[in-house]
Amino acid sequence: MTVTTEFRLRSSALPLVSIPASLPPDEIECSHALCLEPDARVFHVEIDAEYDVSEAQLAALDEVVTVTPLGERADTTIFKLTVELDDSIAPAFDPERFDGAKMKSTTITSDGWYETKEFKDYETFHDFHTTFEDHSISLELISITSNQSSFNDSTGDGLTDRQREALELAVSRGYYESPRKVTAAELAEELGISQPSLSSLLRRGERQILTSSLDVQGYLNTASK
Template sequence: MTITTEFRLRSPALPLVSIPATLPPDEVVCSHALCIEPEARVFIAEIDAAAGVSEADLAALDEIQSVSSLGERNGETVYKLTADLDDSIAPAFDPERFDGAKMESTVVTAEGWHETKVFKDYDVFQDFHTTFENHGISFELISISSDGSSFDRSSDEPLTDRQREALELAVSRGYYESPRQVTAAELADELGISQPSLSSLLRRGERRLLTASLDVEEDLNTLSR
């Protein structure tokens, strides 16, 4: 009996939150949220290319040990990041705790992580949940389902809160009208973010909505260098 969950983790000690907290992108998507090697925590992270974040910008962050660019995909620059884990939360990321969980992409914001995970059973999920809270990481469960029976605490909407906010504002202001009634710069000002961050939010939201409505998986093309 598998358990599918959607949840948010919040803690300033979580890996990679320093990127959207200090650099232009509003969010970072990790296609492999935690690829853990014996001596390092390795992440494959996607950052909106329009944000202009460089390898040097990432390498300057205290938590980043090393960084290398893997190319671009769908307007995102893909990086391999090796990051330190704060001692206070490191035990929660013991590789053995992920044996019974299938990881999907993680959305990292300045506030924390937004994740969807499939656990092999409820006991594995409960252990995961308890362990994170015991290490000072706030755990907010959004939805949970078992064998097709859903117990959502929110809607079935495939969007993050920030993506939904940006899309709703864009629609209400006539961004998708022809001709457009508002510019991307004006929408970005209303949301208090940069124009590249707004464009990233809209593009990711549109992609998620299309993927969900068409019932297809996103294209995972080979990275171009």
């Protein structure tokens, strides 16, 4: 099983948030190997060519060590930047903490980073989340999905992705066993949501599964009015 997450990291100390904060583009796209390779501080940054951001402007940023223009592609200008991480957040990007994580490109705004990252399991994502929070980097979870076949879209159960993931995690952690092996608060923490939100997801998911399994939608609709 792998887990794919979409999330936003928020901290003024994150690398390269200074570009949209001080230069014309509202956001930039980049690829990098932080969390994946030791001492990796190299970013390949794509900036919309219409903003005409120069090598000198990027080199003037305090965190940027070197700048190498790589040319243009699809109306974007590409630069290779070597950056120096802020000491306050550098330990959060230790690659030894995140074995098995894979990452797509990152969208950087002045407010933080938006990323889609694949983890080998929920535990790895939970460790990732906890590590960043411990270093004052807020992680806002947008979505989380897994490839476990028992909960794929072909089941026709009518669950939303969020309901499915909450139920899947609850089952795998022993929430429905007697006695319970995990609390709702612990499940909510793993998903990066509040306990009331977790309880609502489980309740609506359970209702949807019962509805689809027992074919009692008409009765439930009438009873809920």
